[in-house]
Amino acid sequence: NAGVMQNPRHLVRRRGQEARLRCSPMKGHSHVYWYRQLPEEGLKFMVYLQKENIIDESGMPKERFSAEFPKEGPSILRIQQVVRGDSAAYFCASSFSGGTNEKLFFGSGTQLSVL
């Protein structure tokens, strides 16, 4: 019973390149959340998706960031034209449903380093 799988674990990009972070939720989960953790900071909510729908993207920067959760395959967080300030750990979480009292299960994260 695999947990939330994120890959890659570590991603190095040069300024201006694109970063693609993947998240496969737990089996049976159709709700995905993305959080970003800056050094010495708590996790900050970015976006909440259900299959094929973005429900809440209030935490996403307005430019360069996008997320999707297609009918088939993992959820993707895409960062275009990365800058040094994008360097952070990006965590994905999933839940069985999006209702209240749902427990979120987090993946081990992707550490993005922008050179």
Added chain:
Amino acid sequence: QQQVKQSPQSLIVQKGGIPIINCAYENTAFDYFPWYQQFPGKGPALLIAIRPDVSEKKEGRFTISFNKSAKQFSLHIMDSQPGDSATYFCAADKRDSGYSTLTFGKGTMLLVSP
């Protein structure tokens, strides 16, 4: 504006001691307060959570104390062990939206010495 303030930033206790981590929130719309434990290289894992209609919740060696009027809550770890050494995050959530949008504190790095 930091909506959930957590202290201390780091904490060292001896084995068997009772570390206490405190959090304060500002938004009275928050109605769910979980604590997460994170080991290096891993994602956060839910440890224990409380709703504001109770003042205390205990699960094993972990206890949350909640003071609604003061808008504060704290985590106590009884009989702490070296294996409890981790970073602990408090969080708050508004469940009226129908889904989770956790607001996290900045974390407390706990070291339990043998």
